[in-house]
Amino acid sequence: MKTSFLSLCLLFLAACSALKPGADPLVIRAEQTETIAKSTFDATLGIDHADRGFWRTNAPAFHGFCEWLRVLQPINARGDTMPRASAMIYSLDVVKRDYQVSKSSSNAVYSAIATLLSAVNQATGWIMVATNNPH
């Protein structure tokens, strides 16, 4: 019921737009994926952060997934780090920028999008579990 309601909201709120002439659809798909991934991770980690003790006790797998997203990961050879959630998005952005200057193939962009989407799908699944009202 709740899922249907949210899907309905999404249906009314979302409307796809035509691309501008010259815009690369793959680049735009990568950027759309990055935007949605950032929001999904924000929502997932925000829900967990609102009451970490509760989730740690009552939904350890959800909290464990959030902790996995929070682990710092190196993002370049200089040793700079970001939480894994952001590092995965950053990684797609790097591949996208390389593709834009023709340093990487479109296959690399597709692979990076698929990798990020798999994490986003997991996060979305956990949002559905964590926001489910059992009453």
Added chain:
Amino acid sequence: MGAILALLPGILSLLPTIVTGAEKIIALIGSIRAASQQSGEWTPELEAAFLNALLATKTDPAYQSDHGPA
């Protein structure tokens, strides 16, 4: 259709009483809507703003591990 759209703000305002983290879900839906309406590639300014937002997560409390920054 118009009547349903007019009801949406009221329905959305009820969401916080229905589910946990509803305001975050609403923000997520808004973001998906914005992303779906993207028609051109990011400008350098948008790209820089997005990367800055990613960098800022390093100090965002929600992104900090239970054990604090490594």
